[in-house]
Amino acid sequence: MQLRILATVAVAAGLAAPALAADLPKTVTLTAYGTTSSGYAQSIAIGGMLKKKYDVELRVIPGKNDVSRMIPVVKKRAHICACGIAAYFNQEGVYMFGSKRWGPMALRNLYNNAKGPHGLMPVIAGDAGIKTAADLKGKRMAFIKGSPALNTNLKALMAFGGVTVDDVTIVEFPGWKQAVDGVIGGQADAVMVSTMSPHVNRLMASPRGNWWVNLPPDDKEGWARAKAVAPFWNPNRVTLGIGLENNETGQPEVDGQIYPYPIVVGIAGDVDDDLTYAMTKAVMEGYEGIDGYGTLKGTSGYQLEAQNLKWVFPYAAGSIRYYKEAGAWGAEEEAHNNALLKRQDVLMGAWATYYAANQDMEDEAFEAGWAETRREALTAAGLEAPFS
Numbered sequence: 001m002q003l004r005i006l007a008t009v010a011v012a013a014g015l016a017a018p019a020l021a022a023d024l025p026k027t028v029t030l031t032a033y034g035t036t037s038s039g040y041a042q043s044i045a046i047g048g049m050l051k052k053k054y055d056v057e058l059r060v061i062p063g064k065n066d067v068s069r070m071i072p073v074v075k076k077r078a079h080i081c082a083c084g085i086a087a088y089f090n091q092e093g094v095y096m097f098g099s100k101r102w103g104p105m106a107l108r109n110l111y112n113n114a115k116g117p118h119g120l121m122p123v124i125a126g127d128a129g130i131k132t133a134a135d136l137k138g139k140r141m142a143f144i145k146g147s148p149a150l151n152t153n154l155k156a157l158m159a160f161g162g163v164t165v166d167d168v169t170i171v172e173f174p175g176w177k178q179a180v181d182g183v184i185g186g187q188a189d190a191v192m193v194s195t196m197s198p199h200v201n202r203l204m205a206s207p208r209g210n211w212w213v214n215l216p217p218d219d220k221e222g223w224a225r226a227k228a229v230a231p232f233w234n235p236n237r238v239t240l241g242i243g244l245e246n247n248e249t250g251q252p253e254v255d256g257q258i259y260p261y262p263i264v265v266g267i268a269g270d271v272d273d274d275l276t277y278a279m280t281k282a283v284m285e286g287y288e289g290i291d292g293y294g295t296l297k298g299t300s301g302y303q304l305e306a307q308n309l310k311w312v313f314p315y316a317a318g319s320i321r322y323y324k325e326a327g328a329w330g331a332e333e334e335a336h337n338n339a340l341l342k343r344q345d346v347l348m349g350a351w352a353t354y355y356a357a358n359q360d361m362e363d364e365a366f367e368a369g370w371a372e373t374r375r376e377a378l379t380a381a382g383l384e385a386p387f388s
Contacts, residue, residue: 024278027057031069032082039262049289082262094387095148104347106268108316112260113301119195119238119256126209128189133161140169142179142188150192156230160222195241204243212247276318314340350377
């Protein structure tokens with residue numbers, strides 16, 4: 001049942017919880033990465049802020065992979081998902097979301113941990129003879145089985161330097177930690193990480209050492225190639241990370257890449273406008289309560305000024321209402337959002353037609369046919385067709 005959050009007396013503290021301007025359930029349910037992840041820790045911190053300021057419980061359901069995080073949202077057992085970039089693959093209907101069970105979905109963004117001093121980018125073994133992205137040619141790339149998000153990021157770094165998968169040796173690992181171990185042990189030369197990951201410390205302390213490739217924002221051609229592979233990439237000056245001085249400049253910072261994490265999304269038509277408004281307002285205006293929770297690092301991206309309102313997801317109507325009130329949403333954001341909604345319409349229309357005609361097809365043939373149908377539909381609409 002929806003309950004309005006009113007100023008109520010907190011007897012134990014002798015304080016009143018401030019009213020929020022829209023309805024929220026007494027309990028908001030959110031799915032997130034596993035309990036050892038930074039996304040889970042950040043969600044718990046947001047929950048602490050919501051409880052303290054508004055007496056609202058945030059129930060966090062951990063999920064071991066991208067599919068398991070979306071299932072409770074699809075089944076309406078969770079309101080929203082604090083997802084990774086695989087949510088974009090869900091919206092696009094590609095990789096594991098190009099199967100009969102899924103297809104493209106009309107996701108709506110609320111808010112994100114959108115920008116910070118850290119980076120999300122591949123780390124290089126220091127002894128691999130790789131100084132720039134172009135030097136990746138002929139080297140060994142650590143790919144993770146069943147993890148297109150991580151692998152796409154590595155492909156984007158390669159593309160920045162004009163290198164393709166045909167130019168490198170792909171070394172596949174069963175999991176991310178094993179891939180990092182593979183680089184440390186000399187089986188591969190590059191792996192996708194967060195610049196803050198403690199595993200980078202292990203690589204830096206190993207005989208191989210570590211290296212960060214510079215991605216200068218003024219290299220327009222390099223960035224165009226990278227974004228053709230990973231449209232969600234964004235230039236970022238990285239000042240928080242391990243061994244950052246190990247780059248071409250020798251300075252303890254690097255021109256790198258970041259995209260939001262977590263990405264907080266719901267499903268259009270399922271997530272309530274008042275909920276998206278109230279959650280967005282609460283998080284944007286409660287940032288200090290999140291940042292001050294324990295010893296969390298990397299939460300500065302929850303501030304209003306950090307939000308990228310012209311990114312790859314259309315925004316929820318309630319969230320847009322808040323951003324307009326806050327003076328952050330104008331004609332450019334509206335036009336960009338409308339273009340993203342058009343893209344979703346093209347994808348979902350193509351899926352509906354294709355699925356109706358081919359649902360009895362064998363899975364492998366179905367997925368291959370959908371990939372081609374998707375590419376044709378986007379191209380016919382004058383839209384980019386990455387992942388095809």
